[in-house]
Amino acid sequence: xxxxxxxxxxxxxxxxxxxxxxxxxxxxxxxxxxxxxxxxxxxxxxxxxxxxxxxxxxxxxxxxxxxxxxxxxxxxxxxxxxxxxxxxxxxxxxxxxxxxxxxxxxxxxxxxxxxxxxxxxxxxxxxxxxxxxxxxxxxxxxxxxxxxxxxxxxxxxxxxxxxxxxxxxxxxxxxxxxxxxxxxxxxxxxxxxxxxxxxxxxxxxxxxxxxxxxxxxxxxxxxxxxxxxxxxxxxxxxxxxxxxxxxxxxxxxxxxxxxxxxxxxxxxxxxxxxxxxxxxxxxxxxxxxxxxxxxxxxxxxxxxxxxxxxxxxxxxxxxxxxxxxxxxxxxxxxxxxxxxxxxxxxxxxxxxxxxxxxxxxxxxxxxxxxxxxxxxxxxxxxxxxxxxxxxxxxxxxxxxxxxxxxxxxxxxxxxxxxx
Numbered sequence: 513x514x515x516x517x518x519x520x521x522x523x524x525x526x527x528x529x530x531x532x533x534x535x536x537x538x539x540x541x542x543x544x545x546x547x548x549x550x551x552x553x554x555x556x557x558x559x560x561x562x563x564x565x566x567x568x569x570x571x572x573x574x575x576x577x578x579x580x581x582x583x584x585x586x587x588x589x590x591x592x593x594x595x596x597x598x599x600x601x602x603x604x605x606x607x608x609x610x611x612x613x614x615x616x617x618x619x620x621x622x623x624x625x626x627x628x629x630x631x632x633x634x635x636x637x638x639x640x641x642x643x644x645x646x647x648x649x650x651x652x653x654x655x656x657x658x659x660x661x662x663x664x665x666x667x668x669x670x671x672x673x674x675x676x677x678x679x680x681x682x683x684x685x686x687x688x689x690x691x692x693x694x695x696x697x698x699x700x701x702x703x704x705x706x707x708x709x710x711x712x713x714x715x716x717x718x719x720x721x722x723x724x725x726x727x728x729x730x731x732x733x734x735x736x737x738x739x740x741x742x743x744x745x746x747x748x749x750x751x752x753x754x755x756x757x758x759x760x761x762x763x764x765x766x767x768x769x770x771x772x773x774x775x776x777x778x779x780x781x782x783x784x785x786x787x788x789x790x791x792x793x794x795x796x797x798x799x800x801x802x803x804x805x806x807x808x809x810x811x812x813x814x815x816x817x818x819x820x821x822x823x824x825x826x827x828x829x830x831x832x833x834x835x836x837x838x839x840x841x842x843x844x845x846x847x848x849x850x851x852x853x854x855x856x857x858x859x860x861x862x863x864x865x866x867x868x869x870x871x872x873x874x875x876x877x878x879x880x881x882x883x884x885x886x887x888x889x890x891x892x893x894x895x896x897x898x899x900x901x902x903x904x905x906x907x908x909x910x911x912x913x914x915x916x917x918x919x920x921x922x923x924x925x926x927x928x929x930x931x
Contacts, residue, residue, distance in 0.1 A: 515551070518595035520809055524602045526835045531913045534906070537921060544929075545921055548598050549616075550574040554644035556622055558636040570641045572620035573601040574654055578923045581652050582618035583608060583861060583868075585659025586666075588637075590625040596809075597621060600830055604861070606916030607854040611893050613865045616920075618654050620645070626661040638666045642673040649674075651684040651872070657864050658688040660733070664700070668693045684871035687864035696867035698882040699860075704738025705883070706859020706890055707828045707851075708746070711802055713894050714824050714849050720801060728752035728761075728800045728822070731807025732781050735828045735857065737772050739804055744768040751800060754792050755807070757782035761790035761798060797821060805832040806857075812837045820848060827853035833909075842907045852909040854916060855893055862889050 528546050537545065554570040571594055574582040584604045597619045604617030622641050626634060648654065658667055667689045674685045683694030691697055698705075715722065725748050729736045732755040740750050750768050752761040758781040760766055766788065774784045796803065796812065797819040805811050806828030812820075817837035825841070825848050827833065832853065833841065841850055863886055870876045877885075893915075900911035 516548075516595045516598045518593060518599075520831060521595035521599040523810065523831060523835055524599035527838075527909075527913060528602070528917070530835075531910065531917045534910060535914055535918060535921070537917075541921070541924075544924065545917065546602065548573045548575045548601055549577060550648070551594060551598065552620075552645070552648055553594065554641070556637055556640045556644060558633060558640055561630050561633060568622050568624045568637060570620070570622045570644060571597045572618065572645055572648065572654070573598045574616065574618045574648075575601040575605045576616040576920065576924075577653070578920065578927060579609070579616055580614035581616070581650075582654040583613070583615035583657070583864065584618035584620065584654075585657045585860075586619075586641075586662050586670075587621035587659035588624050588626040588661030588666075589621065590623060590628075592621050592623040603830055603854060605920060606913055607858050608861060609916040609919040610854055610896075610912055611858050611862055611889055613861065615655075615861075615865070618656075619659075620656065621659065621661070634666070635669055638662075638669040639673045642670045643677075646674060646677050649685065651682065651868070655684070655864075655868055656686045657860070663734075664688060664690045664695065667695075684868055687867040687871075689867070694867075694871050696863065696870055696876065696882060697879040698886070699863045699867055700734060701738045701742075702863035702882075702886060703735045703828070703857050703860035705742060706862070706886060707735065707739045707804060707806075707826055707856055708742040709859070709887055709890055710851050710856055710894060711743070711804075711824060711826050712746070713891070714826075714851060717898075718823065718849060720823065723747040725749070725801040726751045726763075726765075726799075727802040727804065728795060728798060729828075730754050730795055730803075730805045730811065731829060732771070732775060733806070735860075736804065736806035737775060739806060739826075739828060740768045741772060743802070748802065752790065752795050752798055753781070754790075754795055755781045758784065759790045759792035759795055760785055760788040761795060762788040802826060804828045808832070810834050814840050817841050817844075820844075822848060824849045824851065826851045827856045829853065830857065838907070838909060845907060850908045852897075852912045855890075855897055855908075855912045858893065859886055859890065862886055
């Protein structure tokens, strides 16, 4: 299919080809595994505050429904396009399968800059987008969640819009909601906590001491800020951090608590300090023990990969490493321990699954229960990946993707092809 364009979709296609060759998947089965089941493009017209009308483009891609409903985030970004959404949906399928969740992957969003909207306009876009999605989503069909540019409030608007259409409250239609609207405790922090749990497991294998370790966090949104705060609580010195507005680096360590307070007040890192300002283009290649790209995809190119000076690369973002960079990292396996994205940032979808289950049962867990269950799921996935690495002598990403792809392939073969 040539409707999916862009370098990020080509990255998803290339990553799949590597795994398909490794697993020796027959050529005639590959398109059915890779290509999305359904792709939607909708118009989202709204009234602006000045009385004018504007139409934004919305997307939703559902990769496969073989193992259950699809699951995936919804992002608002000015440059969002169908190929990017499809690539993210495909990655989510492998991630859910690796974690053992009964989902296929999905992704969606609106091509809009959320920071350029008033609160009323943001609500209008959100409600209109969900209105257009209603014929194609549902608690047993496709369950949305927040992503870049969206948050708990947006999910509450989605849930309310869908519920008004159904004539009853349907909390399980989305996850990542506020706790008082059917959300679960621990969901907002889940991805960052998951990153730190897996970093800790990697540090144990490498015999690294957190007190003697340093970290750099690229991206100081929900995932990056929680990761930074949790690492700091464990004694790791955070020496670098950035978001789309500012970048800071100090080899003596940054005050993570103060940075989080600044972001809570101002929304962005810009203005936090004038003393530790740093070139964002150089942040990823500064010396550190733990590097966490938690912002955008494709930030680690082959050139950056050659210049990395970290011991652990923990991919908090989706698809931060290009295929060319992967080949470089494969040559540096003895130097850099890679925690691939579909494992490293799986904490969010795992606790989203917990939220969906609790909403369906109307029985809610305590935060310690959520954390314990999250760690157990991540531990099982981590052990499976490392066992595959050691058995087949393959890179970490190959092992993780292979487990996910293999599970989806087996499910499709078991169910057969209808009609």
